[in-house]
Amino acid sequence: MPDLSSPVIPLSLAHLPTAGGLAVPWITARSGGRSLFGAIDRDRTDRALTGRLCGVCGHRLDERLLLLMRLSDLPRRCTPEPALHPSCAHYTIAACPMVGGRAEHYRTVPLPLDPTTTAPTADASARHGAPAEPWFAVWLTDYQVITDHGTLAASYAHTAPLRIRPITWRLPPLP
């Protein structure tokens, strides 16, 4: 029985495995046949960043691409997560409670990760249990691959983004 609360998986993502009614992004880590939402496969992530592949579908990016970024990443103008097709970013915003602003707090239970092959995603790496941060869609025509804190990252420090659009902006609750 399909989960009616899950967004419809677009045809462009029909090649991906699914878990709980959601398409599993190409860079999502897998362990023992299980998809580890909240963790990325380092090898696929590096291949996507350097090969201009989309982090969700794994196919080549077009002339318009997006980076989904946390507020705290914006001043540095780079993110360790690969760029996305606009349609793949749209699906991610609909499917991911953290990016889409439907989660109040970060995951409180750390994932069981093998640090040699996987890394937490930006939405899972922050302080466990901390309030969720606003996310932004940064529209670009290009990015540069840099090394940031020892890992590859997509940077737009060399170019002005076409547009930066807030995905969510939640005011903190009153004390």
Ligand SMILES: [Zn+2]
């Ligand atoms: Zn894509």
